[in-house]
Amino acid sequence: MIPENKRLIGKPISKLIRDYIKDTIKDRPIKPRMILIQVAGDAASSYYVQSIIRTAGKLGIDLDLKELPAQTSQEELLALIGAANIDDSIHGIMVQEPLPGHIDENVIGCAINPLKDMDSLNPANLGRLMLDINGLTPCTPTAVYTMLKYYGIETKGRHIVIIGRSAVVGKPLANMLLWKKPFADATVSVVHSRSLQLKELTRQADIVVAALGRAGFVTADMIKENAILIDVGINEVIDAEGKQGYVGDIDYNSCIDKSLAISPVPGGVGIVTSSVLFLNLLRAYMGIDQDNKSIDGFLSLIFDET
Numbered sequence: 001m002i003p004e005n006k007r008l009i010g011k012p013i014s015k016l017i018r019d020y021i022k023d024t025i026k027d028r029p030i031k032p033r034m035i036l037i038q039v040a041g042d043a044a045s046s047y048y049v050q051s052i053i054r055t056a057g058k059l060g061i062d063l064d065l066k067e068l069p070a071q072t073s074q075e076e077l078l079a080l081i082g083a084a085n086i087d088d089s090i091h092g093i094m095v096q097e098p099l100p101g102h103i104d105e106n107v108i109g110c111a112i113n114p115l116k117d118m119d120s121l122n123p124a125n126l127g128r129l130m131l132d133i134n135g136l137t138p139c140t141p142t143a144v145y146t147m148l149k150y151y152g153i154e155t156k157g158r159h160i161v162i163i164g165r166s167a168v169v170g171k172p173l174a175n176m177l178l179w180k181k182p183f184a185d186a187t188v189s190v191v192h193s194r195s196l197q198l199k200e201l202t203r204q205a206d207i208v209v210a211a212l213g214r215a216g217f218v219t220a221d222m223i224k225e226n227a228i229l230i231d232v233g234i235n236e237v238i239d240a241e242g243k244q245g246y247v248g249d250i251d252y253n254s255c256i257d258k259s260l261a262i263s264p265v266p267g268g269v270g271i272v273t274s275s276v277l278f279l280n281l282l283r284a285y286m287g288i289d290q291d292n293k294s295i296d297g298f299l300s301l302i303f304d305e306t
C-alpha cells in the first residue's frame with residue numbers, strides 16, 4: 001500500500017531482503033563471497049561502492065574490493081574476471097560502471113560468467129530477462145520492480161515512462177515491466193536525450209521512472225496529477241556551506257504535492273538496489289541454475305514470510 005506521507009522509502013524492503021539473506025546463510029559454514037571491481041570510480045559510483053561494503057559487513061558476506069587505477073588495460077581487467085570466473089570460492093562478480101573510455105563495457109559484460117554476473121551485464125542474462133527465463137537480473141531495475149511489488153502499485157495496462165535507456169537501468173527495466181505478470185504488464189515508453197516529445201510523454205505517464213543522472217530534471221510541470229514517481233538518479237550536490245550531498249533526478253519539492261507517491265533520494269531505490277545485489281549473490285551462491293525460482297518467486301517468498 002502507498003503510505004499516507006506518499007514516500008516510497010526503501011528501508012523496510014531492504015530489511016526484509018537482508019533478514020532473509022542473513023537467515024538463509026547463518027548456519028552455513030561457507031559464506032557467499034563476491035569480488036567487486038572498481039576502475040577509477042566517479043563520486044556516484046564510489047558512493048554506491050561504499051554502501052555495498054557496509055552492507056556486506058552487516059550481512060557477514062565476504063567481499064573483495066579490487067580498486068584499479070584509471071590506466072588499467074582492458075586485458076588486465078579481463079584477466080581478473082577470467083580468474084574469478086573459474087574460482088569456485090567466488091560466487092559473484094560485480095564490475096562497477098562507468099569504466100574508463102578505453103575499456104569496452106560490452107566486452108567486459110560478455111566476459112563475466114553468467115552464473116556469477118551480479119548486475120546482469122552478460123547478454124545471456126539480458127536475453128533471459130527479455131524472455132522472462134529464470135536468471136540473474138540487474139540490480140537497479142530489479143529494485144524498481146521490487147518497490148512496485150512491495151507497495152502494491154498497480155502497473156497492469158498503465159503507462160510507465162522511463163527516462164534513460166542505459167543497458168544497466170532503462171533498457172532492462174523496460175523489458176521487465178513488459179513481463180506478463182503482476183507488477184509488470186505495463187505499457188512502456190522509454191525516452192532519452194534524443195527524444196523530441198519527452199515532456200509530452202511524461203505528462204501522460206501514470207508512473208515516471210527517472211534514470212538519467214540530471215539533478216532535479218523532472219519538475220511538476222512534466223507530470224500529471226497523481227502520477228507515481230520513482231527516482232533512480234543519484235547526483236552529487238554541494239550546498240551553500242560546501243557540504244556534500246546527493247539528490248535524485250526528480251525535483252522532490254516541486255513534485256511531491258502533485259504526485260500520488262514519490263521515492264526519495266537518498267532512502268529510496270538506492271538502498272533496495274544494494275540489497276538486491278546481495279539477493280543476487282545469494283542466488284548465485286545457492287546455484288542459480290538449480291534454484292528453479294525466478295527473482296519474482298524469491299521476492300514473493302520474502303514478502304510472504306512477513
Ligand SMILES: NC(=O)c1ccc[n+]([C@@H]2O[C@H](COP(=O)([O-])OP(=O)(O)OC[C@H]3O[C@@H](n4cnc5c(N)ncnc54)[C@H](OP(=O)(O)O)[C@@H]3O)[C@@H](O)[C@H]2O)c1
Nearest residue numbers: 044140164165166169192193211212213232233234270273
Ligand atoms: N539508485 C541506484 O541504485 C542507481 C543505480 C545505478 C545508477 N543510478 C543513477 O541513475 C542515473 C542513471 O544511471 P545510468 O547508469 O543509467 O546512466 P547513463 O548510463 O549515463 O544513462 C543515462 C541515460 O539518460 C539519458 N539522458 C541523459 N540526459 C538526458 C536528458 N537531458 N534528457 C533525457 N534523457 C537524458 C541518456 O540518454 P542517451 O542514451 O541519449 O545518452 C541515457 O540514456 C544516474 O544518476 C546514476 O547515478 C542509481
